[in-house]
Amino acid sequence: MLTVINQFLSASELAHFRQTLDGANWQDGARSAGQLAAPLKTNLQLDDSSAAARSLATNLSAKLSQHPLFISAALPDKIYPPKFNCYQNDGHYGQHIDSAIMRCADGSSLRSDLSATLFLSQAQDYEGGELCVEIGGCLQEIKLDAGDMILYPANCLHEVKPVPKGQRLAAFFWVQSLIRSHQQRQQLFELDQSIQALTIKLGSDDEEVRRLSALYHNLLREWAYA
Amino acid sequence: MLTVINQFLSASELAHFRQTLDGANWQDGARSAGQLAAPLKTNLQLDDSSAAARSLATNLSAKLSQHPLFISAALPDKIYPPKFNCYQNDGHYGQHIDSAIMRCADGSSLRSDLSATLFLSQAQDYEGGELCVEIGGCLQEIKLDAGDMILYPANCLHEVKPVPKGQRLAAFFWVQSLIRSHQQRQQLFELDQSIQALTIKLGSDDEEVRRLSALYHNLLREWAYA
Amino acid sequence: MLTVINQFLSASELAHFRQTLDGANWQDGARSAGQLAAPLKTNLQLDDSSAAARSLATNLSAKLSQHPLFISAALPDKIYPPKFNCYQNDGHYGQHIDSAIMRCADGSSLRSDLSATLFLSQAQDYEGGELCVEIGGCLQEIKLDAGDMILYPANCLHEVKPVPKGQRLAAFFWVQSLIRSHQQRQQLFELDQSIQALTIKLGSDDEEVRRLSALYHNLLREWAYA
Amino acid sequence: MLTVINQFLSASELAHFRQTLDGANWQDGARSAGQLAAPLKTNLQLDDSSAAARSLATNLSAKLSQHPLFISAALPDKIYPPKFNCYQNDGHYGQHIDSAIMRCADGSSLRSDLSATLFLSQAQDYEGGELCVEIGGCLQEIKLDAGDMILYPANCLHEVKPVPKGQRLAAFFWVQSLIRSHQQRQQLFELDQSIQALTIKLGSDDEEVRRLSALYHNLLREWAYA
Amino acid sequence: MLTVINQFLSASELAHFRQTLDGANWQDGARSAGQLAAPLKTNLQLDDSSAAARSLATNLSAKLSQHPLFISAALPDKIYPPKFNCYQNDGHYGQHIDSAIMRCADGSSLRSDLSATLFLSQAQDYEGGELCVEIGGCLQEIKLDAGDMILYPANCLHEVKPVPKGQRLAAFFWVQSLIRSHQQRQQLFELDQSIQALTIKLGSDDEEVRRLSALYHNLLREWAYA
Amino acid sequence: MLTVINQFLSASELAHFRQTLDGANWQDGARSAGQLAAPLKTNLQLDDSSAAARSLATNLSAKLSQHPLFISAALPDKIYPPKFNCYQNDGHYGQHIDSAIMRCADGSSLRSDLSATLFLSQAQDYEGGELCVEIGGCLQEIKLDAGDMILYPANCLHEVKPVPKGQRLAAFFWVQSLIRSHQQRQQLFELDQSIQALTIKLGSDDEEVRRLSALYHNLLREWAYA
Numbered sequence A, B, C, D, E, F: 001m002l003t004v005i006n007q008f009l010s011a012s013e014l015a016h017f018r019q020t021l022d023g024a025n026w027q028d029g030a031r032s033a034g035q036l037a038a039p040l041k042t043n044l045q046l047d048d049s050s051a052a053a054r055s056l057a058t059n060l061s062a063k064l065s066q067h068p069l070f071i072s073a074a075l076p077d078k079i080y081p082p083k084f085n086c087y088q089n090d091g092h093y094g095q096h097i098d099s100a101i102m103r104c105a106d107g108s109s110l111r112s113d114l115s116a117t118l119f120l121s122q123a124q125d126y127e128g129g130e131l132c133v134e135i136g137g138c139l140q141e142i143k144l145d146a147g148d149m150i151l152y153p154a155n156c157l158h159e160v161k162p163v164p165k166g167q168r169l170a171a172f173f174w175v176q177s178l179i180r181s182h183q184q185r186q187q188l189f190e191l192d193q194s195i196q197a198l199t200i201k202l203g204s205d206d207e208e209v210r211r212l213s214a215l216y217h218n219l220l221r222e223w224a225y226a
């Protein structure tokens, strides 16, 4: 399941991100790819230990932890500190699968259940750069506007197409979800939406609203950390 | 979870059952108990191969397979051919747990997920004979009227108390459910009831009714035969 | 995952199917839909007990059980006896999810893991009639040529679009797979294909071919009937 | 399964708890309830950040981590820092289910497998205030003496009945168990008790004591963190 | 876990088996191996449809279904109709893994959890012919006397060493166990043995005997058909 | 599965370990055994809080976290801080199973999936002292050279045989693996080795190398932390 969160960043937040990235210290992205993926990758990445990277990552993490739609869709347990990359001059990242276990700078690890890309450049400002995700045997091409975010299952083959003109800036990170199974997480997301819709139609003290709410919490209890 | 199905048999069906059992061929019940349970059991059981037993068992099985409440609560995959017993003269069955795997007369087997007792004597016509089930650390005493049925989890310790006066006739059988877990089966049962209640309130083409109905079928698909 | 099997039927087999269906006894399809789905369904279905239906179903079942690509992709445990339907005069089937447990005419049941449609009319001979499947958040429109077959996960919302002109004949059925999980089944399918490709490149006595083959069988052993 | 631990607090510990709670800073309990539960809740809660709350919570946590019966029954992995509440003047908490995931003040989370209430007022000193837990389809009413503790499965519907007279003080907290499943945790608890009983009867070097002890540790190994 | 059942056949049963196999119709064993295994296999197999094969297979199946040690160790759900083979003149079967799903002659299938070999020739009457099973990283060589049987996990690499002199007759078959996991099946086997040993020491109405017996049945109920 | 890592320590590292252990503060090992195991244990253990113990443990942990073969075979999630013991004068440790949950000095816990022994004395310098592990019904005797390490499943019965002459120094620790199941961990280890072998034969951009690599990461994603 792909989840698009439009306008995750407000216009002013976006401006702040762009300003901070200007003149930041970019490095060869292949340095952070695994052995198999490195030859596929020709992009730039921000030095994670730079002040710019750390400030934006902290900012973004804080925003994620309070965003109701992100929380309901991702049910995050751990979030990898966001990283920032830049594709230009035909930069691209060939088809690959992300590693299952990601080691964070602080020595802890997480399982990458979901991958996320937050677009920081306007779609019209560069050519190419589509994120192509193969999901359920169907190839999805994703190119969002600046400030929009996409969540996709990390077990999917995906690639970023070459950017022959302009510059594609983005943040990316992984989520270890409370719920490993994409189907179960999707079922909880839809059940949550049904409960909200029924609460509006029938009121929060309707018997079915209460019963479905108990179902939501008990399914979450059965499935979390499994 | 205990499920009571009141008036599972109609008055005329009950009369037919009682009439057929009159003068039937009763045997020592300890013959059909396992090695550990046999000393605990002092009741009578109908000879399974007798015409009376076969006719009533067939009759009962057919009724079970078309009873909406029984189906929704038990989600039966296989039903052990019902047997019939009789407690009188202080007959009883001490505390025990039913075997997990039951071998049927036709050579097939089933896993006993649920135990069922269909009461065939009026509660006022005998003393004692309570079915006592220890469930969730709580002792439940069950004594229903003739024609009523109780379903209880087969992994519970249970006993039938002595019958010092009168006669307690009953049918009993086991169910292998599509859904092994009592909690999951209960969750499906309640979701089914919510869908029915919401269908009445909101109509069958309401979006949440459709969405919850898809959830029901997909949870059933995930959990059936697991 | 969608799996297309092109030319599942040869030209002569197709001719035989079409000939047999001509003048067959068609009924209102809503009769076989569940309570929620019936109002959505305006098509025709062949009487399952007719000679035509029984002969074609037997024929098709036999062919399925010996078709290597179908077996490798579906890993079938049980196959629902194929049924035949006909959409014309704006006939359609609105968006729905198939029931999780299907009862066969012989009293046995199966869990519908996969749904299959075998197209029996040439795509150019009718308008509309696309099978639309929502998978991974992506809407797939499927309209194949006569003799081609599509397999899709039975837990997906799907519909058949109206057929305003011409006639859309098809067979459809469900598969209970040895492997309930779509992801695991897909992994086994791809591992099988890798083993075949490596056998051609490296020979059947290559150590890795043998080791991967052992992995295939032991994953199948862990996952079958789970 | 309900587990009662009588006299969890000694008389002197209880006196210390009561003394510390006297004159403490109580707040409206509805502030800490979820959106659905808030309207149901009319009680008082101690400010978690107050010195009284922090001192008692630390004291209680330390005691829990060394209490053999609590450890054997709960097999705790994480314990939510205990909170304190007070029901009086008809204060009550209507029927609800506790959230599955609880966020602690330090930013970590836990899954609420078990709920615990430590009674701090003598049962005779207030009217009402029963903790009613629906478990296995059976409604259990719990009203213990000061110093006694009850553990109950957090997936049960429960409520606290109004307290029209007197004051009901209690500590409450949640446990994420090493063993998510209530049935498996109960099986380990009983196996532990059997091993202890057999050790007394047969000695610790009896072959069956050793074999059952290996079974205990290997079941725990299979089930912990699952 | 390897399980040896000594003297599964009595001397007279063995004599009957040997007599029936004399002059029976042997075929090239490679005919029944899979594509990868066929080149590894140079032995003879009895024609399954011959009167000799059918009579011995029936005889053996009946004996298996009533043999307490076999039942306790294998917890059989389905047994593949036994087959018979003969190694001589350097006949052997190179290292391989048995297929996970076996199709029986009657069209049904089973999952091969356990492999079994019943030796029908005296060990001293032939050279070589050891069954070598790689289990837990340890190579076990098995050569039993006529009438003895070995059960081994079907997910192990194994081979039959060449027989340069004499003749090695054997029956072999597969078992789909109620319990897929070798570790769980072993745990149930040992728990069963502990219960039997404690029954002798403490009597069948000892509280721990009863409690462990309930544990056995409830673990079996949780794990059977999973 | 037993995994031997030869020369885990280089000669100079070994010399450093031996030098540090000389004159260290040894204590009675029974102090750290559980209640059942204590009477079985007559060896010496280094005081964990001593400078020698802490320095060697830190040194060893760092080396483990960067050792490719250890990582591929153990897929470690958490490692218990290594401890050091010494067997001499008939010291031994009778047959036992290690506790499932180990509490570390820092208050955290881990599940012991794997046990490890790093031999620090030359095999020829002492008599006896074999580590005997019962695995798959087969008794393995392990006595390695100084600097070599053995990993074995922690759910196996094991013992250390008496050391009548000389001195047997060793480090030992437990690993909580990302992958609880020994079979799944072994399958990932072998798949990793196949991918490496195929990369050498066919190159890293071979389609099957890529596909198997995706399989590795997605199986790891499914199984990690389960």
Ligand code: NI
Pocket: A096, A097, A098, A158
């Ligand atoms: Ni990527």
Ligand code: NI
Pocket: B096, B097, B098, B158
């Ligand atoms: Ni019973």
Ligand code: NI
Pocket: C096, C097, C098, C158
């Ligand atoms: Ni459909």
Ligand code: NI
Pocket: D096, D097, D098, D158
């Ligand atoms: Ni509550």
Ligand code: NI
Pocket: E096, E097, E098, E158
């Ligand atoms: Ni074989």
Ligand code: NI
Pocket: F096, F097, F098, F158
């Ligand atoms: Ni040990």
